[in-house]
Amino acid sequence: MAAKKILMICGDYCEDYETMVPFQVLLTVGHTVHAVCPDKKAGEQIKTAIHDFEGAQTYSEKPGHNFSLNATFADIQAQDYDALVIPGGRGPEYLRTYPAVVAMVQHFFSANKPVAAICHGAQLLAGADVLKGRSCSAYPACRYEVERAGGTYADIAIDGAFTEGNLVSAPAWPAHPAWMAQFLALLGTRITL
Numbered sequence: 001m002a003a004k005k006i007l008m009i010c011g012d013y014c015e016d017y018e019t020m021v022p023f024q025v026l027l028t029v030g031h032t033v034h035a036v037c038p039d040k041k042a043g044e045q046i047k048t049a050i051h052d053f054e055g056a057q058t059y060s061e062k063p064g065h066n067f068s069l070n071a072t073f074a075d076i077q078a079q080d081y082d083a084l085v086i087p088g089g090r091g092p093e094y095l096r097t098y099p100a101v102v103a104m105v106q107h108f109f110s111a112n113k114p115v116a117a118i119c120h121g122a123q124l125l126a127g128a129d130v131l132k133g134r135s136c137s138a139y140p141a142c143r144y145e146v147e148r149a150g151g152t153y154a155d156i157a158i159d160g161a162f163t164e165g166n167l168v169s170a171p172a173w174p175a176h177p178a179w180m181a182q183f184l185a186l187l188g189t190r191i192t193l
Contacts, residue, residue, distance in 0.1 A: 006187075019048055037069055086121035119142075122136055123138075131151030136152075
């Protein structure tokens with residue numbers, strides 16, 4: 001398997017599990033992952049939030065870990081990467097206001113490179129105008145953003161994932177096994193036991 005170079009665009013209050021788990025999984029199987037955030041440098045941190053499902057009408061939010069970035073946003077070029085990961089949480093709602101972030105997301109779609117987005121990551125996809133004519137899963141409350149952006153909401157189980165073309169999407173962190181398995185398949189990653 002050829003190792004891939006993967007970009008992860010993060011922001012303050014991205015969901016803790018949706019940031020930490022894919023970062024660690026992808027490193028574990030031998031890929032290079034550069035985690036970046038606009039206006040931050042390698043070695044700086046973002047704050048994360050833990051979203052949990054505790055019987056309320058929506059998720060609860062608790063402080064997560066601080067996550068250390070390992071690359072500097074201002075120094076990277078999207079064309080140098082083979083794939084993109086977009087964690088959910090509250091980060092995507094403000095990341096979509098950065099023209100440079102939007103341009104990076106658009107690059108991965110125009111170049112048909114693998115993209116993994118989870119939960120509120122669909123907000124960044126909608127903001128980048130890359131959902132027209134495609135299906136995408138997301139946290140159920142983001143359904144209307146997917147649809148208003150011209151996409152079809154993939155209404156799947158909370159622990160499921162959905163692949164269409166170069167996009168693997170999922171509703172929330174309970175989907176990590178399915179989401180990462182489908183993304184690894186798109187990357188051409190083979191794991192043998």
